[in-house]
Amino acid sequence: MIPITKADDDLFGTAVLATRLGRARALIEHLRKRYHDEWDDPMAGVPFALAMFALVQSGRTEISAEFNFTDIIETFGDLLYDEPNHWLARYLRIHARTLLPTDGDYQNYMIAERVRAAEDVQELIDRQSRAAWQPWFTCTYITAARLAWQTNPADLDAIAKLVTTAAELPCAPVRFPSLGSVMCSSFFLYYDQPELPERDTVGALTGLVFPDHLIVKRDRVERLA
Numbered sequence: 001m002i003p004i005t006k007a008d009d010d011l012f013g014t015a016v017l018a019t020r021l022g023r024a025r026a027l028i029e030h031l032r033k034r035y036h037d038e039w040d041d042p043m044a045g046v047p048f049a050l051a052m053f054a055l056v057q058s059g060r061t062e063i064s065a066e067f068n069f070t071d072i073i074e075t076f077g078d079l080l081y082d083e084p085n086h087w088l089a090r091y092l093r094i095h096a097r098t099l100l101p102t103d104g105d106y107q108n109y110m111i112a113e114r115v116r117a118a119e120d121v122q123e124l125i126d127r128q129s130r131a132a133w134q135p136w137f138t139c140t141y142i143t144a145a146r147l148a149w150q151t152n153p154a155d156l157d158a159i160a161k162l163v164t165t166a167a168e169l170p171c172a173p174v175r176f177p178s179l180g181s182v183m184c185s186s187f188f189l190y191y192d193q194p195e196l197p198e199r200d201t202v203g204a205l206t207g208l209v210f211p212d213h214l215i216v217k218r219d220r221v222e223r224l225a
Contacts, residue, residue, distance in 0.1 A: 001085045001086075001087045001127060001128055001131040001134070002083060002085055002086045002087060002088075003087065003134060004087065004088050004134075004136060004176060004179065006176075008046070008050065008088055008176075008179065009176040009177065009178045009179050010178070011046075011047055011050050011051070012050050012053075012054055012178045012179050012182075013177070013178035014027075015027060015028075015050060015051040015053075015054035015055070016054045016057075016178060018051075018054075019054055019055050024051070024054075024055045027051055028048070028051050028052060028055065031047045031048040031051050032048055034047070034048070035047075035048040035075070042078070042079050042081075042082035042083055043079065043083070045075045045076070045078055045079050046079065046086075046088075046089065048075055049071075049072055049075040049076050049079070049089070049092070050092075052071055052072050052075070053072055053092055053095075053096065053182075056069065056072065056096070056099070057181075057182065069096050069097075069099070069100055072092070072093070072096045073093055073096055073097065073113075076089045076090070076092060076093040076096075077093065080093070084127070085127055085131070087124070087127075087128065087134070087136070088179070090120060090123070090124050090127075091124065091136075091139065091140065091143070091183075092182070093117075093120065094117045094120050094121050094124065094143060094147075095143070095182060095185075095186075097113045097114060097116060097117035097120075098114065098117055098143070098146070098147065098150075098186075100113050100114065114147070114150060114151060115151060117147055118144075118147040118148070118150075118151050121140060121143055121144040121147055122144065124140050125140055125141065125144060128140060133169065133170050135170075135171070135172040135173060135174045135175075135209060136174050136176075136183060136209075137169070138166050138169065138171060138205060138209050139174075139183045139184075139186060139187075139209070141162050141163065141165055141166035141169075142162075142163065142166060142186045142187050142190055142202060142205070143186045144162050145159050145160075145162035145163050145166075145190060145196075145202075146186050146189055146190050148162060149190075149193070149196060156196075156197050159196065159197055159198075160197035160198050163190075163197070163198040163201050163202055163205075164198060164201065166205060167198075167201050167204075167205060171205065171208050171209065172208075172209075173208070173209060173210065173211050173212065174209055174210055174213075175212070177212075177213065180210055180213045181213070183210075184206060184209070184210045184213055187202055187203075187205065187206040187209070187210075188206070190202050191203050191206065
């Protein structure tokens with residue numbers, strides 16, 4: 001697997017900051033041009049897609065409509081066509097698909113994308129199982145468990161198995177402060193569903209995988225208050 005790098009995290013953090021400062025549009029247009037200019041390099045789309053993803057995550061609806069989920073999914077798809085073992089591209093493509101609403105005018109499209117995400121996460125589990133373990137691999141299992149609940153909520157045994165498998169594998173902190181905010185969200189979304197199995201296991205894993213992350217520290221304080 002192609003690992004996450006500090007450069008990936010720094011770029012995502014820059015895009016988040018640009019969004020807060022109101023400069024996301026300029027940054028994304030710059031990276032879009034670079035992506036088009038370097039079309040023959042499959043990795044050239046990574047900065048562009050990361051910046052768009054940071055914008056979508058920000059919730060800035062006044063400009064996020066210009067850079068939609070389809071752009072993100074297709075850009076990561078182009079990269080994965082040439083580099084199928086790019087962990088971050090596949091994970092963020094999965095995550096983008098889980099953010100799509102399942103109501104409204106395009107309900108069938110959204111549901112189909114959710115099914116594709118469930119298939120993609122199983123492929124990511126398979127691919128990372130054949131690589132040297134990395135701390136962020138745990139995130140794949142929790143995302144898979146959440147998708148399993150969304151697509152087949154009655155199969156609680158399968159959902160629980162994904163969580164317990166994650167807990168049995170090596171566990172170490174993910175030291176990416178910017179991208180960590182994306183990767184830990186699946187843990188929170190899972191834990192916030194009281195009917196799901198192994199919630200306490202997910203809660204414990206959150207502290208082990210993201211012990212230094214500000215969102216996790218804040219959540220601990222709020223739960224103990």
